[in-house]
Amino acid sequence: MDVDRTRVLLIEDDEDDFVLVRDMLSEVTFSRYELEWVRTFDAALETILQCRHDVCLLDYLLGDRNGLDLLQEAIARGCRFPIIFLTGYGNYEIDLKAMKSGAADYLVKGQLTGPILERSIRYAVERKQAEEELTKYRQHLEKLVEERTRQHVEARADAERRAAEAEEGRRILHALMDYVPTGIAIADASDLTIRAVSNYALELQTRLYDHPGDANDLKDPAQWILYGPDGRTRLNTEELPLVRATRDGTVIIDEELIMGHPGGEQIPTMCNAGPILDNKGNITGGISTWRDISVLKAAQDVLRKANDELERRVEERTEELVQALESLNRSKGQLRFLSAQLLKAQEEERRRIARELHDSIGSALSAIKFSLANTMEQMRKGKTDPETFVTLMNMTQNAIDESRRLMTDLRPSILDDLGIVVTVRWFCRQCRQVYTAVDIEELIDIEEEDVPEPLKIVIFRILQEALNNMAKYSRASQATVCLEKTHERIQLTIEDNGIGFDPDSMISKDESTRGLGLTSMKERAELSGGRFQITSAPSRGTTVSVTWPLARI
Structure with a gap:
């Protein structure tokens, strides 16, 4: 409310009453009033809710509505300034209802004077201000009480939490001291007295001194028996870890x-x-804490020994790998030598075949051509001799025989037609016919279906090379060829009673002077999944043995 004027809202449907109130307020000399007049219920409610006035004068009768309804609705909708109820006649019941509904005062128009109206307005405004101040003070007081109550609750909760934490800490400490397998000791800084010792520390003491451990024996750190890592130099009291930590903070x-x-x-x-x-x-x-590391030390010893053993094995394996690398390098050299020898053998074989074709089949074909030309010339002259055709047939048959011989040298057709078992027997017969000084015996204990197809030509070539070498170099009088199946293995053995040789000396020969026969047999055997072995000694014959595990073929 302004100091110099009071804003008054008059809700009255009778203009004469408006004029009466206006005149009464104008008579007041020590206060100024700004009067606003509203005649209808709806306009009055809208104006009240704008909260622009300091006090309201409300008439009981407002047309078909009454002031009690407006009073109740205005207060229900948040009216904050005092409302003085006006009526044309005194009625105790209306007075009581108005005061219960929130009216600040109840005035009868017939008894109304300027001073009475001024006093009622002034008392209502001051009482409203006092109520508002009281409300603010009560709210402030309630806030202070609430804040203080909250602080007390928080302080109590904090104290209870701290007490619970302290109790939980004590329980945890007791649990650690009772159950954790670690020696624990806690000392006071004032006199280094031991306040608590774990059960594990007492157990270690029992192990060392053959009597039950007693916490009293450990109360004084000076009585502790501790040695350095060497186990012989005893630590004095100042050197103990607990003492250093408690006194110096170390x-x-x-x-x-x-x-x-x-x-x-x-x-x-x-x-x-x-x-x-x-x-x-x-x-x-x-x-201070300590734990038994006997098991750890033993494990370290075992680990150290294992490491030494590992290093030894690594050295051995490294040596093996070096030897394997050297062997691999030798194998590479042998492979290069074999490749060169194979190329050389291939060219020699081509020259041999070309020479054979030229000397035998080529010569035979040239003779047949010459004989045919001569026969045709004789036939023109009418002098045909039947014997001429006989000669031509013989020459043709010779050419056919030479062709078959060359084809057999390249790949015997009997191997494809009749199999390896028959081929081995056939080749042994051929060798006996060619090398009459050697008695060759074949021992075959295997079925044709037991030999995988790719292995058949390998067996034949190794047999061919071994018997040719035997005939050339061994001076043997007896030889045995054995082809058999034993324990899921196929084994080929060629044995003779010749002069023998030193296999190591043959292997150590320079590649340029080493023959191709042994190397080619070994390579054929290993490339087909077999194991090649040659056993020989001077004057003790030679045995060539090749074994193929069936699982690897």
């Missing part, structure tokens, strides 16, 4: 110490220690 991490006398049982331990600080950083005590 943090000790994984320091290896020995418990027990050198003459008796000793337990290697790993010690840690650190200071206990208050909230200002002052040292109030110290804590």
